[in-house]
Amino acid sequence: MKLKKESLGYVVVFTFIVCVAFVLLLSVANQVTLPQVKANQNYASHYAVLAAFGLADASTPKAEVENLFASKITELSTQAGPTSAASATYSADIDGARYLAVRITNPGLWGPITAILAADPAAERILGFEVLEQQETPGLGGRIGEAWFAEQFRGEKVGPDGKVSVTQGSGKGDPDRENSKVDAVTGASRTSDFVQILVAKALTAVKEIGGSL
């Protein structure tokens, strides 16, 4: 029996076949690339932890990142303090001193921001900050993922209120490590506010976990 092109039967059968075919192809593509995507995510996470501790930077070779992570970083079982919400905690001994890093997720402007923050166990000075995942506006809030933004936190003193403020500055980065302040991203004040909240939460988490060790 030959179906007419505009008949209901043909429309239903054709649409069904086309949908199944394309969705099948997409699932195959997704499955084939899944191990690669997982490997990328693992690598990004390990790199972010090392970068936050100041043990790796953009020039570190990929293979070296995995070696460094395995040899220098310990993942702690204490995941969160009484009020904090860190999803993972890491520790590393650098020049004889112990430092902690927490992985924390908090809302951003468009979606959750996940970042790694490393500091001393008393959370008095930040060692490093790395944004791992974010969905902020590309070119505006999305710039929180760029190196100059993260670099501002390196060695930054935490204020007496347990915060580092992310406020309007020159937009080029704040070099002063003692003023508990970093430059916000120009044109992205909302995202910058969310980062300030996230950093404060991460510092609370470090302090709580550091105090319980």
Next chain:
Amino acid sequence: MSPARKVFNEGLWSNNPIFVQVLGICSTLAVTNNLSNTLVMVLGVTFATAMGSFTLSLLKDLIPRKVRMIVQVLVISFYVIIVDILLKAYQPAISKQLGPYVGLIITNCILMGRAEAFAAANKPGLSFLDGIANGLGYGWVLISIAFVRELLGFGTLFGLKIFGDGFTPWTIMVMAPSAFFLVALALWIANIVKAKAEAAAKTPKPKAAVPAPAKQ
């Protein structure tokens, strides 16, 4: 003019998706404050338009009219998600930077526009070329705008510092309003040039001057 040449002439200039069809403006406003993001967006749109038009042209005799738009969206989404999957797997840094914008290629009107206006009535090969031509037509306008915005907004090109530390960035160039001004400016200039070219084509060419009879 050969059909392929005509397709390229239309996509790049006489029927340019940005300043003649005025399509794809959302992404023009959104991604053009940074040349790298713009370039990836242009490549994504060009690939998805070309492949989408090619596939829809192949299927055109089988697609019932009632569901043609559903099928167009399906095919376009398919290619866009493929781009997204490939970027996630093999270019994670760019995928991270562009975030939700790759998925938003699906809503770029150029893709549906070309599927409906060209691929539905032309052969697959030519439809593919039409997709490439429109992607490039979209691309050169976007890259020109991004060039101005990144240079004045950040003092950089592709992230490389062009101006020294004394340069004060034009914050407005980073924000969406500057894209409105620059797109309007591009539309204005293109229309002046087109109008002049059309006027020149309409004016009859002056006849060769007849030499005055020599006086005896």
